Amino acid sequence: MNKWVKNIFIFIVILIFISAFSSSYSSLNIDNLTYVLAIGIDSGDDNKLEVSFHFSNPIPAESSASEKSSPIINTVTASSLSNAINLVNGYQGRQLNLSHCKVIIFSEEIAQKGISDEIYTLINDTQVRPSANIIISKCNAKYYMNQIKPEIENLLSRYYEVFTESSKYVGHMPDATIGDFFNSLICNTCEPYAILRWN
């Protein structure tokens, strides 16, 4: 009898935990997430931001080796970066995930106004990696994202990851990560720097 009660108790505990953690499984599932490869931030009307998200293209595995992925870029206008993420989450079927975001692009116009609010938002987001690069584009961030067409790399995600590698052997391209940028932004004796691109 005692054994029966014990087994029933264990069964109930297992059931409770399965139901409790089931929401986590469904929300953090690869089928329910959209991976953002790059974020572009431009200044919009009425002091708002025009935020563009470059998504990874979910091509079937058989065709990925030969086909080049075409960019999927979604742009929203919002008062802040977090609002922009919420907006996209609102109308997209899948939840946005920034854990594979390799590049954050700011237009020169917005960079001149100051980007510390956006950097704070990004650094406090647990999904954003400190190794994501910061780019200041002379043109529009959205235009810059549309123009990226790597000739050697098949995958855009791979291109975003390796394009700063040249900083190891050439002086033209710095490796300007968001982690270093934020460190320098807060430090009293340092100056933050980013990659400047014309395109």
Place this chain on the structure above:
Amino acid sequence: MVKSKIGTIEAIMLILTIVVAHSVLSMPTNILSSYKSASILNVIYVSIIAIALSYFIYKLLKNFPSMDIIDISELVGGKVFKNLIGTAFIIYFILSSSLMLRNFSESIQILYFPMTDITFIITLIVIAVAIANRLSFNATIKTNVIIIPIALIGLLFLFFTNINRFVPQRIFPILGEGAFNTFILGLTNLASFGGIAYLYFLPPLLKDVTKFKKITLISIIATAVYLIFTIATLLFIFTFFTDVNEISPLYTATRYIEFGSFFQRLESIFLLIWILVFACYLSIVVKFSMNIFQKITGISNKKPLIDIFLVLILSIALIPKNLAISQSFESKVYPYLMIGIVLVLGIGILIFANIAKKKQIHNANTKSLENNSKISEYSGKELTNE
């Protein structure tokens, strides 16, 4: 009373568990935000004091071999005093561990289970600890001997893999916000050496009590070295922990480890190790609390206490409304609780006990001298009569 005894290495690892578990939470952030560039200097200064204090504790405990602070407090002030001291230490252990469990669970929730209720995460850890505690104490201690070295190697790995990002100039200005802040206000940082509290209860648990000196010194020195490495890693990499409310600074540091594009995101491994460390820490806390409770109540079977203490931990962990409240306990209440109960009360009892023992010995000596002189007088008189 205690059937399972622990060896030297096991005892050292037990003391180290406390600092490793605390360092995963906001303890390093509190040090860095309070002492800024003088954090390393402060940790070295506090470490010297902690080593001196633990040696002093060893010296005071030496006169009471195989006795813990509960037995000693009974000698000093009788049963009522023993019960009071026992209750104070149980409150300290349970309160600090449950609020640290809340902080740790909040971090796990933010990082991996954003959609899960915090109650379930805390309950899951508590159930794991309940199962571990149902086994013998040796099970926890031996798991500790495996997990803690891995955690220590992990810290060294973290230090050396991030060494290329280090800016050693961040230790300047060397005195941070001034000598008063670093050396006088900085004394509250003694709370980082929470392992000292467990030294009071170790002697009866040891296989060889003569090794207590070795255990005390090695464990506190190892704690100091661990703290210095932790603070150095964070201070040399980051400038921002004073401005950003990060979940766990060590976790943030692990996110910087990368070996090319193949070995990235090693933070998950670190988090797994820290979860195991935290489970061991809670097991130790429950075990020590049960031992104290058994001593003050005199109950024969302490196994039913496991569930009671764990339900207590679970309930206290659920009291804070949010992470900010439980973090403010860690930064504002815990240091004073530790210094008040562990250092002031603990050492105070030991000093009184030593004075009382010396008086007892002195009285016994004078009595025996008086007796001897009486005997000699008596025998002298008898001789003259004859």
